[in-house]
Amino acid sequence: AGCNTPQNQVHSAALANGQDMSGNETRSSSSMGTLNQKPKPMTIVRHGNNVTINMYTEETMVTIAPGVQFPAWTFDGTVPGPVLYLQQGDHVTLTLHNLDPNMPHSIDLHAAQVAPNQDFTEVAPGKSKTITFDASIPGVFMYHCETEPMALHIAEGMYGAIIVTPKGQQPPTYTIVQSEFYQAMDLNAVLNDPPNYVVFNGEANRYVDHPLEAKVGQPLTVAFVNAGPNDFSAFHVVGTILRDVQASGNPNNHLYDVQTYTVAPGDGALIHLEFNAPGTYAFVSHSMSQMEKGAMGEFNVTG
Amino acid sequence: AGCNTPQNQVHSAALANGQDMSGNETRSSSSMGTLNQKPKPMTIVRHGNNVTINMYTEETMVTIAPGVQFPAWTFDGTVPGPVLYLQQGDHVTLTLHNLDPNMPHSIDLHAAQVAPNQDFTEVAPGKSKTITFDASIPGVFMYHCETEPMALHIAEGMYGAIIVTPKGQQPPTYTIVQSEFYQAMDLNAVLNDPPNYVVFNGEANRYVDHPLEAKVGQPLTVAFVNAGPNDFSAFHVVGTILRDVQASGNPNNHLYDVQTYTVAPGDGALIHLEFNAPGTYAFVSHSMSQMEKGAMGEFNVTG
Amino acid sequence: AGCNTPQNQVHSAALANGQDMSGNETRSSSSMGTLNQKPKPMTIVRHGNNVTINMYTEETMVTIAPGVQFPAWTFDGTVPGPVLYLQQGDHVTLTLHNLDPNMPHSIDLHAAQVAPNQDFTEVAPGKSKTITFDASIPGVFMYHCETEPMALHIAEGMYGAIIVTPKGQQPPTYTIVQSEFYQAMDLNAVLNDPPNYVVFNGEANRYVDHPLEAKVGQPLTVAFVNAGPNDFSAFHVVGTILRDVQASGNPNNHLYDVQTYTVAPGDGALIHLEFNAPGTYAFVSHSMSQMEKGAMGEFNVTG
Ligand SMILES: [Cu+2]
Ligand SMILES: [Cu+2]
Ligand SMILES: [Cu+2]
Ligand SMILES: [Cu+2]
Ligand SMILES: [Cu+2]
Ligand SMILES: [Cu+2]
Ligand code: NA
Ligand code: NA
Ligand code: NA
Ligand code: NA
Ligand code: NA
Ligand code: NA
Ligand SMILES: [Zn+2]
Ligand SMILES: [Zn+2]
Ligand SMILES: [Zn+2]
Ligand SMILES: [Zn+2]
Ligand SMILES: [Zn+2]
Ligand SMILES: [Zn+2]
Ligand SMILES: [Zn+2]
Ligand SMILES: [Zn+2]
Ligand SMILES: [Zn+2]
Numbered sequence: 001a002g003c004n005t006p007q008n009q010v011h012s013a014a015l016a017n018g019q020d021m022s023g024n025e026t027r028s029s030s031s032m033g034t035l036n037q038k039p040k041p042m043t044i045v046r047h048g049n050n051v052t053i054n055m056y057t058e059e060t061m062v063t064i065a066p067g068v069q070f071p072a073w074t075f076d077g078t079v080p081g082p083v084l085y086l087q088q089g090d091h092v093t094l095t096l097h098n099l100d101p102n103m104p105h106s107i108d109l110h111a112a113q114v115a116p117n118q119d120f121t122e123v124a125p126g127k128s129k130t131i132t133f134d135a136s137i138p139g140v141f142m143y144h145c146e147t148e149p150m151a152l153h154i155a156e157g158m159y160g161a162i163i164v165t166p167k168g169q170q171p172p173t174y175t176i177v178q179s180e181f182y183q184a185m186d187l188n189a190v191l192n193d194p195p196n197y198v199v200f201n202g203e204a205n206r207y208v209d210h211p212l213e214a215k216v217g218q219p220l221t222v223a224f225v226n227a228g229p230n231d232f233s234a235f236h237v238v239g240t241i242l243r244d245v246q247a248s249g250n251p252n253n254h255l256y257d258v259q260t261y262t263v264a265p266g267d268g269a270l271i272h273l274e275f276n277a278p279g280t281y282a283f284v285s286h287s288m289s290q291m292e293k294g295a296m297g298e299f300n301v302t303g
Numbered sequence: 304a305g306c307n308t309p310q311n312q313v314h315s316a317a318l319a320n321g322q323d324m325s326g327n328e329t330r331s332s333s334s335m336g337t338l339n340q341k342p343k344p345m346t347i348v349r350h351g352n353n354v355t356i357n358m359y360t361e362e363t364m365v366t367i368a369p370g371v372q373f374p375a376w377t378f379d380g381t382v383p384g385p386v387l388y389l390q391q392g393d394h395v396t397l398t399l400h401n402l403d404p405n406m407p408h409s410i411d412l413h414a415a416q417v418a419p420n421q422d423f424t425e426v427a428p429g430k431s432k433t434i435t436f437d438a439s440i441p442g443v444f445m446y447h448c449e450t451e452p453m454a455l456h457i458a459e460g461m462y463g464a465i466i467v468t469p470k471g472q473q474p475p476t477y478t479i480v481q482s483e484f485y486q487a488m489d490l491n492a493v494l495n496d497p498p499n500y501v502v503f504n505g506e507a508n509r510y511v512d513h514p515l516e517a518k519v520g521q522p523l524t525v526a527f528v529n530a531g532p533n534d535f536s537a538f539h540v541v542g543t544i545l546r547d548v549q550a551s552g553n554p555n556n557h558l559y560d561v562q563t564y565t566v567a568p569g570d571g572a573l574i575h576l577e578f579n580a581p582g583t584y585a586f587v588s589h590s591m592s593q594m595e596k597g598a599m600g601e602f603n604v605t606g
Numbered sequence: 607a608g609c610n611t612p613q614n615q616v617h618s619a620a621l622a623n624g625q626d627m628s629g630n631e632t633r634s635s636s637s638m639g640t641l642n643q644k645p646k647p648m649t650i651v652r653h654g655n656n657v658t659i660n661m662y663t664e665e666t667m668v669t670i671a672p673g674v675q676f677p678a679w680t681f682d683g684t685v686p687g688p689v690l691y692l693q694q695g696d697h698v699t700l701t702l703h704n705l706d707p708n709m710p711h712s713i714d715l716h717a718a719q720v721a722p723n724q725d726f727t728e729v730a731p732g733k734s735k736t737i738t739f740d741a742s743i744p745g746v747f748m749y750h751c752e753t754e755p756m757a758l759h760i761a762e763g764m765y766g767a768i769i770v771t772p773k774g775q776q777p778p779t780y781t782i783v784q785s786e787f788y789q790a791m792d793l794n795a796v797l798n799d800p801p802n803y804v805v806f807n808g809e810a811n812r813y814v815d816h817p818l819e820a821k822v823g824q825p826l827t828v829a830f831v832n833a834g835p836n837d838f839s840a841f842h843v844v845g846t847i848l849r850d851v852q853a854s855g856n857p858n859n860h861l862y863d864v865q866t867y868t869v870a871p872g873d874g875a876l877i878h879l880e881f882n883a884p885g886t887y888a889f890v891s892h893s894m895s896q897m898e899k900g901a902m903g904e905f906n907v908t909g
Contacts, residue, residue, distance in 0.1 A: 108844060110865040115885025115907070116845040137847050137863045146844070151894035191895040192800045194495045229894035232535055232838055232868065234567035238411060238449070239419040241440050241551075248847075248864035257440045258551035259413040260570035262535065264840035266892025267866035279418025286569025288454035288532035289494040301418070497798045535838055537870035541714060541752070542722040544743050544854075560743045561854035562716040563873035565838065582721025589872025591757035591835035592797040604721070 035059035037099060039077020044084070051086060053094040057105040057123070057145070062157065064181050064197055065204035065294060071184050072157035073100065073145070075107075079202040080177040080227065081160030084143070086111070088167045090135040098123040105153070109133070110141035110266070111162045120146045138166035140175075140223040140249030140268035151229050155182050155190040157202075159227035161268065166251045172223035172270060174212055176200050178235075178263070178285065178295060179227040190229060197294045198231070198285065204294025211280065211300035219274050222283075223249060228265025233295070234286040236260040237273060244272040260286050275301040338362035340402060342380020347387070354389060356397040360408040360426070360448070365460065367484050367500055368507035368597060374487050375460035376403065376448070378410075382505040383480040383530065384463030387446070389414070391470045393438040401426040408456070412436070413444035413569070414465045423449045441469035443478075443526040443552030443571035454532050458485050458493040460505075462530035464571065469554045475526035475573060477515055479503050481538075481566070481588065481598060482530040493532060500597045501534070501588065507597025514583065514603035522577050525586075526552060531568025537589040539563040540576060540602070547575040563589050578604040641665035643705060645683020650690070657692060659700040663711040663729070663751070668763065670787050670803055671810035671900060677790050678763035679706065679751070681713075685808040686783040686833065687766030690749070692717070694773045696741040704729040711759070715739070716747035716872070717768045726752045744772035746781075746829040746855030746874035757835050761788050761796040763808075765833035767874065772857045778829035778876060780818055782806050784841075784869070784891065784901060785833040796835060803900045804837070804891065810900025817886065817906035825880050828889075829855060834871025839901070840892040842866040843879060850878040866892050881907040 037058040045052045060077040064070045075081025086092065096107050104122035112119065112133035119131040144150075145158035159179060165171050179202070180195035197204050214220055226233040236259060245261045247253040249270035255261065263269055275281060278301050285295040340361040348355045363380040367373040378384025389395065399410050407425035415422065415436035422434040447453075448461035462482065468474050482505070483498035500507050517523055529536040539562060548564045550556040552573035558564065566572055578584060581604050588598040643664035651658045666683040670676040681687025692698065702713050710728035718725065718739035725737040750756075751764035765785065771777050785808070786801035803810050820826055832839040842865060851867045853859040855876035861867065869875055881887060884907050891901040 110842075110847070113846050113882045115883045116888065117886040118883075120844065139847075139863065139865065141865055149898060151898045154894055187898075191898055228892065230896075231893070232567075232840070234535070234569050236413075236569050238423065240416050241413070241442075247861050248866075250863045252862040253864070255550050256555040257442065257553045258556070258570070259442065259444055260551075260567045262565055262567045262570070262868055264838070264866045264868045264892060265894065266840050266842050267864070267868070276416045277418045277421075280420040282419065286531065286567060287534070288457055288568065290533075292452060292454045292490075292494055535870075537834075537838070537872050539716075539872050541726065543719050544716070544745075558853050559858040560745065560856045561859070561873070562745065562747055563854075563870045565868055565870045565873070579719045580721045580724075583723040585722065589834065589870060590837070591760055591871065595755060595757045595793075595797055 034071035035100070035102065036061045037077065040099065042076045042082045049087070049090050051090045051092045053084065053092065055081070055094065055096050055107065057096065057098045057100050057158070059100050059102065063203055064199060070181060073105070073153060074157050075160055079157035080179065081143070081158070083160060083175045084162040085171050086135045086162065086164045088135060088138045088164055091132070092135055093130060093132050095128050095130040096123050097128040098125055101125045104147050105158065106146045107143055108146040109143040109162050111135055111137070111139060111164050116146070122147050135164040138164045138250060140225060140270050142225050142227055142266055142268060144227065149187055151190050152185070152187045154227065154229040155180070156185065161223060161225040163223050163249070172221040174220070175223040177225045177227055178233050180229060180231055194289070195231065195293060198290040199294045200297050205296050207297025211298040214275055214299045214301045216275055216278055216301055216303050219272060222271045222273065223268065224263060224271055225268040226263040226265050230265060231290065232265065233263040233290065234260050235263055235271065236284055236286040237299070238282040238284065239279065240273055240275055240281060242271050242273050246270040275299065277301070278303045337374035338405065339364045340380065343402065345379045345385045352390070352393050354393045354395045356387065356395065358384070358397065358399050358410065360399065360401045360403050360461070362403050362405065366506060367502060373460070373484060376408070376456060377460050378463055382460035383482065384446070384461070386463060386478045387465040388474050389438045389465065389467045391438060391441045391467055394435070395438055396433060396435050398431050398433040399426050400431040401428055404428045407450055408461065409449045410446055411449040412446040412465050414438055414440070414442060414467050419449070425450050438467045441467045441553060443475070443528060443573050445528050445530055445569055445571060447530065452490055454493050455488070455490045457530065457532040458483070459488065464526060464528040466526050466552070475524040477523070478526040480528045480530055481536050483532060483534060497592070498534065498596060501593040502597045503600050508599050510600025514601040517578055517602045517604045519578055519581055519604055519606050522575060525574040525576065526571065527566060527574055528571040529566040529568050533568060534593065535568065536566040536593070536598070537563050538566055538574065539587055539589040541585040541587065542582065543576055543578055543584060545574050545576050549573040578602065580604070581606045640677035641708065642667045643683065646705065648682045648688045655693070655696050657696045657698045659690065659698065660703065661687070661700065661713065662703045662705050663764070664705045665708065669809055670805060676787060679711070679759060680763050681766055685763035686785065687764070689766060689781045690768040691777050692741045692768065692770045694741060694744045694770055697738070698741055699736060699738050701734050701736040702729055703734040704731055707731045710753050711764065712752045713749055714752040715749040715768050717741055717743070717745060717770050722752070728753050741770045744770045744856060746831060746876050748831050748833055748872055748874060750833065755793055757796050758791070758793045760833065760835040761786070762791065767829060767831040769829050769855070778827040780826070781829040783831045783833050784839050786835060786837055800895070801837065801899060804896040805900045806903050811902050813903030817904040820881055820905045820907045822881055822884055822907060822909050825878060828877040828879065829874065830869060830877055831874040832869040832871050836871060837893070837896065838871065839869040839896070840866050841869055841877065842890055842892040844888040844890065845885065846879055846881050846887060848877050848879050852876040881905065884909045
């Protein structure tokens with residue numbers, strides 16, 4: 001149903017009900033009393049190593065499991081927000097436009113080495129803010145809203161991956177962001193209860209219905225980010241062994257031929273793997289309660 | 304009481320009540336309304352590098368703490384199932400016989416790089432299934448039942464260690480599998496509650512009563528697997544420092560002289576250690592609630 | 607308010623109410639029916655590589671969050687206890703004096719490779735015990751009380767950091783000990799409930815009020831210990847990337863340019879970092895529920 005690559009993160013169900021794609025206006029959600037702003041995609045333009053990005057914070061209803069809608073706070077109307085693909089050495093100018101009329105938002109990019117009290121600060125409703133940074137260190141990084149209560153802004157959906165590819169290398173084949181969902185807008189649940197759903201790229205069992213494609217013997221890379229907000233992930237692929245795992249996606253870090261890899265909330269990794277035979281290979285968090293709550297996907301491997 | 308090596312995983316209490324060791328018949332448990340099938344040991348035969356294994360899935364009552372019986376779903380009647388010791392380069396033919404009349408089971412071996420939808424599939428009650436794989440990558444791996452709900456099949460006891468020793472090396476001195484127990488057959492408890500017991504090789508404080516033996520200055524290796532189903536382990540040995548920890552048991556990975564090592568559920572490690580003086584040295588998960596619930600054992604170190 | 611370095615861990619609030627600093631006498635706490643013994647600082651004396659330490663276990667009221675008092679069991683009247691700074695190769699003679707009239711205590715130092723059943727044993731009320739050990743392996747280690755129920759002795763506050771600096775290196779710039787607080791003296795809460803507070807160096811948001819100082823471009827080292835008792839930490843510094851993380855503080859272990867680092871309960875690390883621009887940089891556990899419960903501090907970076 002149109003969501004078979006992680007780059008295309010807006011599940012069709014999240015765009016249902018005759019939403020008008022042309023405007024920017026907010027409107028009430030019929031179901032939960034929250035806004036359901038039309039997703040506004042980010043823009044990214046490159047001139048040599050100068051990259052200009054525009055992103056938009058919005059309140060949007062999203063689908064987090066089959067038939068389950070969630071009133072999200074978002075980057076660009078999707079959960080997770082868009083993957084930002086950069087190259088090591090890029091000079092980045094990023095403008096965050098807060099389209100949410102109800103509250104301030106902000107952006108903290110783990111790839112950016114800047115003063116947080118200058119650059120990761122709040123943007124008031126209707127306002128925008130521009131920051132610049134150099135993508136000097138390669139990696140698979142998380143970005144997220146940093147407005148307090150940050151646990152709630154993240155639980156509501158405000159996170160994504162920013163990938164800085166090392167000089168001379170290719171971007172990852174796939175990007176997977178793990179995250180948890182709790183009772184919506186319930187900070188106490190976020191702080192004290194187990195999650196209701198744990199998902200890859202925003203929707204429980206998303207890649208069971210729509211597997212990721214791979215070829216026998218083809219080296220793949222998965223950029224994996226654990227957005228949390230709370231729980232550690234145990235990334236595992238059934239039926240193969242992870243050839244090389246690079247902590248934080250940095251090419252100087254290696255773990256060879258491991259079965260499972262721990263990813264802290266707020267961390268990422270670049271994972272090299274391949275498949276020996278055609279078939280269907282699940283990828284999961286091997287923390288079983290996470291898997292049963294939706295942290296499960298599949299590779300469809302063909303000869 | 305006859306359980307002083309990890310290779311001998313059937314605690315005497317699990318064999319009480321006049322069980323007939325000669326047959327294979329199922330019978331009702333008097334206490335919990337579940338089956339208590341007689342443990343049927345696996346067989347393993349080696350001809351050069353060709354290894355033939357037979358394993359048996361059964362419902363069996365096991366002892367998980369002094370005086371506490373648990374109606375387990377098992378490999379070969381024990382929790383954990385038997386340790387499978389292989390050598391790098393082995394060609395393995397494994398037949399799983401499902402002796403459980405009540406439900407299908409299956410086996411997923413982290414050491415096997417095969418198509419899960421061909422080789423890790425369900426075996427119906429009374430049926431068997433043969434798979435082949437090459438143990439090409441050395442390591443300390445988990446195996447487990449992969450039948451849904453997998454969290455429950457693991458919580459019920461369906462897991463063990465499969466160790467692939469690198470060419471030219473010796474097998475580990477000891478193998479320790481950590482796991483959690485929840486209210487039996489209660490998937491909701493497995494997904495949302497803290498565990499009731501956290502144990503090494505199937506029984507709370509097992510190696511406090513029956514310590515593992517070691518000699519002063521003797522290099523030891525511990526193959527450690529965390530079967531979960533849910534929680535991360537913080538493996539620690541009181542009174543010494545871990546000389547070298549090899550993630551996933553792979554000889555290319557090293558962490559030197561560490562006090563504690565994180566093992567994700569679904570992961571394993573090979574741990575090199577030694578002791579400087581005679582005495583009693585506890586090994587624990589340093590996550591204290593796990594330790595207090597039974598994740599505690601002891602080395603008895605003699606001069 | 608007098609608590610701006612981690613070496614000075616006795617927050618002024620813990621010393622309020624006209625406590626007499628000269629004596630050793632216990633007295634009743636007015637608020638919770640527990641003792642509030644006057645903090646007695648440790649002593650440490652060095653002659654060449656021979657180091658002599660005296661430490662004191664006491665029951666003392668401490669401040670764990672603004673306006674929140676906690677009836678702690680302590681080393682030397684503070685939570686965490688004092689940082690023990692050693693050099694690789696030191697010969698250490700440590701005497702533990704149990705000033706607590708109500709129960710035995712003990713000390714387990716992860717830096718010490720000794721027989722626990724000889725050296726980490728209980729010291730009865732009013733008694734003392736002397737142990738010797740060689741600090742042969744460098745690292746950032748935890749120490750803690752090992753008296754059962756150990757989960758409770760740790761939850762009550764009995765832990766600290768012991769740092770063994772490698773030959774030829776400088777001690778860390780800062781030492782940060784993460785820990786959790788539960789309902790006081792409630793073992794069931796420690797074993798089964800989420801924590802009420804998660805703190806750095808004993809007090810929620812301590813270094814938000816009193817930031818750690820740093821200079822632009824100055825290489826810093828943070829010795830980080832996670833005392834638990836239960837939860838894994840996801841150490842992260844907002845606005846920079848961790849240059850080199852040394853597992854267990856050992857100079858042979860490296861992870862380069864990582865955004866977040868997992869520290870198990872009972873583990874430690876030495877973290878190298880620096881800042882590119884003047885500003886305020888938060889350090890947190892990126893497990894958001896921990897952060898919101900107090901695992902948050904700040905660096906004040908000046909030009
Ligand atoms: Cu926000
Ligand atoms: Cu962050
Ligand atoms: Cu099963
Ligand atoms: Cu598995
Ligand atoms: Cu104590
Ligand atoms: Cu310890
Ligand atoms: Na979604
Ligand atoms: Na696998
Ligand atoms: Na047992
Ligand atoms: Na130790
Ligand atoms: Na305090
Ligand atoms: Na950062
Ligand atoms: Zn779809
Ligand atoms: Zn630039
Ligand atoms: Zn704008
Ligand atoms: Zn026994
Ligand atoms: Zn073969
Ligand atoms: Zn058969
Ligand atoms: Zn203060
Ligand atoms: Zn000495
Ligand atoms: Zn004394």
